[in-house]
Amino acid sequence: MGYVGIVLISHSEKVACGIKDIIRQVIQDVPVEVAGGTDDGKIGTSMDRISAAIECADQNKGILLFYDLGSAKMNAELAIEMSEKENIKLAEAPLLEGSYVGAVESSMGKSIAEIIDTLNKNF
Amino acid sequence: MGYVGIVLISHSEKVACGIKDIIRQVIQDVPVEVAGGTDDGKIGTSMDRISAAIECADQNKGILLFYDLGSAKMNAELAIEMSEKENIKLAEAPLLEGSYVGAVESSMGKSIAEIIDTLNKNF
Amino acid sequence: MSFTVEKAIKWLEKINEKIQENKQYLTKLDQPIGDGDHGINMARGFQEVVTIVNEKEYDTVSDVMKATAMTVMSKVGGASGPLYGTAFLKMSLAFKEKEVIDDATFIHGLEEALNGIKQRGRAIHGEKTLVDVWEPVVNKLKQENNFQADLILNTAKAAMEKTKETMATKGRAAYFKENSIGHIDPGSASSFYLFEALAEVLEEEK
Amino acid sequence: MSFTVEKAIKWLEKINEKIQENKQYLTKLDQPIGDGDHGINMARGFQEVVTIVNEKEYDTVSDVMKATAMTVMSKVGGASGPLYGTAFLKMSLAFKEKEVIDDATFIHGLEEALNGIKQRGRAIHGEKTLVDVWEPVVNKLKQENNFQADLILNTAKAAMEKTKETMATKGRAAYFKENSIGHIDPGSASSFYLFEALAEVLEEEK
Ligand SMILES: Nc1ncnc2c1ncn2[C@@H]1O[C@H](COP(=O)(O)OP(=O)(O)O)[C@@H](O)[C@H]1O
Ligand SMILES: Nc1ncnc2c1ncn2[C@@H]1O[C@H](COP(=O)(O)OP(=O)(O)O)[C@@H](O)[C@H]1O
Numbered sequence: 001m002g003y004v005g006i007v008l009i010s011h012s013e014k015v016a017c018g019i020k021d022i023i024r025q026v027i028q029d030v031p032v033e034v035a036g037g038t039d040d041g042k043i044g045t046s047m048d049r050i051s052a053a054i055e056c057a058d059q060n061k062g063i064l065l066f067y068d069l070g071s072a073k074m075n076a077e078l079a080i081e082m083s084e085k086e087n088i089k090l091a092e093a094p095l096l097e098g099s100y101v102g103a104v105e106s107s108m109g110k111s112i113a114e115i116i117d118t119l120n121k122n123f
Numbered sequence: 124m125g126y127v128g129i130v131l132i133s134h135s136e137k138v139a140c141g142i143k144d145i146i147r148q149v150i151q152d153v154p155v156e157v158a159g160g161t162d163d164g165k166i167g168t169s170m171d172r173i174s175a176a177i178e179c180a181d182q183n184k185g186i187l188l189f190y191d192l193g194s195a196k197m198n199a200e201l202a203i204e205m206s207e208k209e210n211i212k213l214a215e216a217p218l219l220e221g222s223y224v225g226a227v228e229s230s231m232g233k234s235i236a237e238i239i240d241t242l243n244k245n246f
Numbered sequence: 247m248s249f250t251v252e253k254a255i256k257w258l259e260k261i262n263e264k265i266q267e268n269k270q271y272l273t274k275l276d277q278p279i280g281d282g283d284h285g286i287n288m289a290r291g292f293q294e295v296v297t298i299v300n301e302k303e304y305d306t307v308s309d310v311m312k313a314t315a316m317t318v319m320s321k322v323g324g325a326s327g328p329l330y331g332t333a334f335l336k337m338s339l340a341f342k343e344k345e346v347i348d349d350a351t352f353i354h355g356l357e358e359a360l361n362g363i364k365q366r367g368r369a370i371h372g373e374k375t376l377v378d379v380w381e382p383v384v385n386k387l388k389q390e391n392n393f394q395a396d397l398i399l400n401t402a403k404a405a406m407e408k409t410k411e412t413m414a415t416k417g418r419a420a421y422f423k424e425n426s427i428g429h430i431d432p433g434s435a436s437s438f439y440l441f442e443a444l445a446e447v448l449e450e451e452k
Numbered sequence: 453m454s455f456t457v458e459k460a461i462k463w464l465e466k467i468n469e470k471i472q473e474n475k476q477y478l479t480k481l482d483q484p485i486g487d488g489d490h491g492i493n494m495a496r497g498f499q500e501v502v503t504i505v506n507e508k509e510y511d512t513v514s515d516v517m518k519a520t521a522m523t524v525m526s527k528v529g530g531a532s533g534p535l536y537g538t539a540f541l542k543m544s545l546a547f548k549e550k551e552v553i554d555d556a557t558f559i560h561g562l563e564e565a566l567n568g569i570k571q572r573g574r575a576i577h578g579e580k581t582l583v584d585v586w587e588p589v590v591n592k593l594k595q596e597n598n599f600q601a602d603l604i605l606n607t608a609k610a611a612m613e614k615t616k617e618t619m620a621t622k623g624r625a626a627y628f629k630e631n632s633i634g635h636i637d638p639g640s641a642s643s644f645y646l647f648e649a650l651a652e653v654l655e656e657e658k
């Protein structure tokens with residue numbers, strides 16, 4: 001069995017990719033996918049990018065979505081509703097700080113419920 | 124009189140620049156300076172980059188520093204101690220979410236104490 | 247009235263016309279209390295909607311609404327994408343398997359759309375969002391239980407203008423707190439165009 | 453003993469030698485419970501320290517420590533930069549205006565450095581950080597109130613090895629919680645080299 005996947009949803013592609021870089025320095029095995037910016041690379045969020053990231057991050061152990069500001073959350077919720085997958089959850093934690101914790105926890109083989117629990121304790 | 128300056132300290136240059144992009148879409152007047160990555164552009168933080176950002180962000184109304192993970196905070200504190208300036212404060216709020224709020228508040232002419240107050244209420 | 251595929255497409259085309267015409271204005275509304283992209287977002291989305299609904303043959307209004315929802319969700323970007331996307335999706339569901347869409351059915355569809363928007367945005371009336379236009383219009387229509395172009399137009403317009411007086415507590419404008427007062431909510435303005443377009447479709451019918 | 457500019461530079465050169473030799477090892481220690489850059493960080497920083505302290509003439513040990521502090525702060529990067537930087541800065545301050553640095557003064561300088569590290573990292577003994585090596589060494593030196601190479605070496609070594617058994621509650625390793633047990637703390641290992649180098653400087657004196 002794989003790891004809980006992490007999806008980074010930001011209004012900025014640079015932010016999402018940069019956070020992935022920070023995580024990758026520490027954690028290599030956990031799937032971390034980015035959904036940053038709009039379809040045309042501008043500041044904003046895109047449901048399609050989020051849906052694609054969800055697909056890629058899936059290792060059948062659940063997927064945890066982290067988002068930055070307002071519309072990112074709404075688009076993430078839409079993408080979750082549109083997806084056929086189960087066990088996709090939206091993390092209510094700061095994007096960078098939360099996803100770093102989430103990725104480390106995932107690398108230790110934790111379940112999505114355990115990770116959410118840790119996040120709730122930390123933030 | 125100018126605005127309270129914002130300094131974004133991240134382990135990743137991309138993250139710091141991306142957050143600045145997000146803020147700049149909304150707020151143009153407030154000084155927002157980045158201190159991302161190490162001196163040689165790797166993942167990490169650099170006291171020198173933080174010190175330089177502090178210099179640039181100064182409009183004599185105080186400077187608020189936002190950081191991401193552990194060593195960023197220590198380097199920020201060092202930079203504050205090394206600086207001759209007064210009224211530099213380290214914000215205890217998530218980097219992206221906190222600095223966005225901070226920049227909007229600064230644009231409304233708020234003082235550094237008022238901004239920290241809002242951050243404490245929000246995070 | 248009976249709301250047909252033809253009328254639905256006409257409605258969408260009129261929405262798009264108004265949004266393209268007022269693209270700059272919508273963006274300008276979004277500048278002082280937001281990120282200045284509402285006009286750009288809406289114009290990109292509805293341009294694509296018009297292309298899509300004219301490209302294919304649609305059997306039902308429900309299908310037209312579904313295609314609109316999917317396009318808006320994908321193309322608009324920003325908060326208005328999932329919000330309007332959800333609205334059209336809810337209408338599509340409300341119109342499903344209806345042979346004829348009479349006034350009551352259409353009003354029910356708009357009500358479902360409003361509920362969808364409120365749920366998606368976790369917003370209630372008075373928070374300086376597009377809910378502030380949708381809710382009074384839907385309530386008025388439910389009260390009268392029939393479609394009158396004037397009623398829709400006037401209610402939507404008054405509601406949009408009223409957002410100028412309120413403080414935002416949802417969306418990007420909420421970060422500006424008291425400073426958000428004195429500006430019309432951009433999403434309420436685009437929703438006004440949506441209802442203005444609807445009023446015109448009804449007008450033409452006469 | 454009397455700690456001179458010459459000895460200070462010798463000490464820094466020996467620290468650097470050990471760190472360059474064990475660069476890979478330090479980085480390897482930082483991989484399971486960190487971001488795998490401790491060797492790289494320390495090697496970059498101390499290489500530069502050696503260059504700088506040999507480039508200029510220094511009148512006092514305090515000045516050498518100051519130059520070291522500034523270089524470490526600028527060049528190391530990562531948590532160890534501000535931590536070791538603060539340590540050398542505190543030593544520089546403790547040695548300021550001292551004509552002769554005898555054992556008591558040097559031990560006081562190390563104690564000040566320890567306090568600086570603890571303050572900077574908000575760490576106490578037992579959190580699996582370099583404090584776990586500095587504190588036992590400083591305590592032992594204070595107890596004995598003189599410098600013995602063996603004592604320093606053995607205390608530092610045992611303390612470093614003990615970090616293998618503890619759980620990290622500060623720094624990056626803390627994210628790994630229980631999983632941090634079973635690994636030597638990278639910062640404690642580099643601190644061991646620092647004290648090993650000091651022991652060797654003392655040894656040579658005899
Ligand atoms: N949580 C919410 N609930 C309801 N409506 C909202 C919410 N957030 C934003 N809106 C509406 O969306 C409009 C802004 O849309 P737009 O500018 O396209 O998105 P963004 O704010 O992401 O840039 C606002 O004027 C408001 O009417
Ligand atoms: N808050 C802290 N207090 C004391 N020491 C710390 C703290 N955080 C980290 N350290 C020390 O720093 C070492 C890691 O240094 P390094 O790898 O260079 O930095 P980073 O963790 O930023 O990559 C740890 O092994 C630990 O000894």
Ligand SMILES: [Mg+2]
Pocket residue numbers: 276280281282283284324418
């Ligand atoms: Mg906008």
Ligand SMILES: [Mg+2]
Pocket residue numbers: 043044281283323324325
């Ligand atoms: Mg936007």
Ligand SMILES: [Mg+2]
Pocket residue numbers: 482486487488489490530624
């Ligand atoms: Mg490290």
Ligand SMILES: [Mg+2]
Pocket residue numbers: 166167487489529530531
């Ligand atoms: Mg590091």
